[in-house]
Amino acid sequence: MLTVFLFFLIVVSGTGGELCVSRAMRSMGEVHDFSPKSIASFVFRGLRLPWMWVGVAMMALGFFSLLAILSFREVSFVVPVSALSYAAGAFGAKGFLGERISRNRWLGIAVVCIGVTIVWWSGR
Amino acid sequence: MKAGPGLHLKTYLAIFVIVIFAPMGSVLLGKGMKGVGSAATWTLTDFWPVVTRILSSGYIWLGIACLLTFFVAYMLILSWADYSYVQPSTSLSYATVALLSHFVLGELISPLRWLGVLVICTGVFIVGRTSPRAHGVQ
Numbered sequence: 001m002l003t004v005f006l007f008f009l010i011v012v013s014g015t016g017g018e019l020c021v022s023r024a025m026r027s028m029g030e031v032h033d034f035s036p037k038s039i040a041s042f043v044f045r046g047l048r049l050p051w052m053w054v055g056v057a058m059m060a061l062g063f064f065s066l067l068a069i070l071s072f073r074e075v076s077f078v079v080p081v082s083a084l085s086y087a088a089g090a091f092g093a094k095g096f097l098g099e100r101i102s103r104n105r106w107l108g109i110a111v112v113c114i115g116v117t118i119v120w121w122s123g124r
Numbered sequence: 125m126k127a128g129p130g131l132h133l134k135t136y137l138a139i140f141v142i143v144i145f146a147p148m149g150s151v152l153l154g155k156g157m158k159g160v161g162s163a164a165t166w167t168l169t170d171f172w173p174v175v176t177r178i179l180s181s182g183y184i185w186l187g188i189a190c191l192l193t194f195f196v197a198y199m200l201i202l203s204w205a206d207y208s209y210v211q212p213s214t215s216l217s218y219a220t221v222a223l224l225s226h227f228v229l230g231e232l233i234s235p236l237r238w239l240g241v242l243v244i245c246t247g248v249f250i251v252g253r254t255s256p257r258a259h260g261v262q
Contacts, residue, residue, distance in 0.1 A: 002164055067153060067178065068163035075154035076225035076233050076241075079147070080218055083244050086251060108250030115243030122237035 006069040007081060014062025015088040019096050020055030026097075027051070027101070080119040086112045131204065137162055138201035139213045142194055147220040149190035175216030212252030215245045 024046055046052050069078055087109050093099040160177045178184055183262050221240045225231040 005208055006163070055253050060257040067157055067165075067184075068155040070150075071157040071160055072164050074225060074231045075151050075229060076222045076237060078154070079150050079221045080237075080241050080244050083218065083248065086248065101255050105251055105254040108247050108252075108254065111247030112244055113247075115240045115245075115247055118240030118243060119237055120240075122234050122240060 002068065003073060006065045007084070009065035010062050010069065010082050011085045011088045013058045013065065013091055014082075015085045016060060017055045017058030017060075018089065020051045020058060022055075022093075023097060024049040024051035024055060046082045077119065077123040081116050081123075083112050084116050129187045129248045130134065135205050138197045138205075139210070141197040142201070142210075142214055143220055145190045145194040145197065146214075146217050147196060147224050150221055151224045152183045152187030154225075155229060156181040156187060159183065194249045210252075215248035215252060218244050218248065229235060 027049065028042065028045060066078070066082070084123065090101050090109050094101055143163050156178070157183060160174060166174060198210075198214075222233055222238065226233050
């Protein structure tokens with residue numbers, strides 16, 4: 001049960017955090033100037049956005065959940081199963097960011113999910 | 125991406141760093157966390173002792189350093205190579221994790237798990253072969 005709960009946090013919180021950061025970055029517009037000064041200015045502007053902080057907090061929760069699960073499960077089990085974030089990311093990108101997901105990408109995600117199921121089965 | 129011997133060399137080098145350092149980071153985090161003790165037995169009163177043990181683990185810091193190295197290599201390669209070229213290459217990371225887990229941590233990996241890892245690599249590869257943007261660039 002703890003394993004399922006921690007995987008839930010890794011996948012949902014980690015991916016949710018990336019989506020929040022992505023939303024914050026998009027609201028700032030595309031980066032054209034890659035000089036250190038411009039990048040620093042861009043990062044500081046990003047830190048003023050609430051979505052950025054929500055995202056960082058969620059990604060931190062995902063990272064600590066990863067540490068927790070690595071304390072009692074094999075790495076060769078944890079890392080492949082966390083690939084489920086590809087599916088969570090696609091659903092989140094579609095629902096939260098309004099992105100269009102191509103048919104081939106859905107196909108790839110379905111194959112990842114089949115692989116995750118097999119790895120999960122191997123760990124029971 | 126303009127092809128040239130120098131560009132090819134630094135691209136392969138960056139992919140090598142990505143495919144080795146991200147899995148190595150996970151393996152080191154795993155090694156460090158096994159030394160901290162199982163989360164299944166943690167209680168609220170263990171919070172600070174556990175945090176202290178995590179922060180004083182050399183393996184954890186090495187793991188974080190590996191993940192940072194991976195992140196820098198990933199950012200750098202994206203500055204000259206196409207995302208649609210880089211992303212499929214990273215699917216190999218899942219196979220590297222399995223190999224490192226076996227040879228470095230001594231984990232026993234069943235044929236079923238190898239099959240699952242192979243299927244995941246294939247799925248990530250397919251995802252990576254799609255365009256980074258669903259409209260516009262194809």
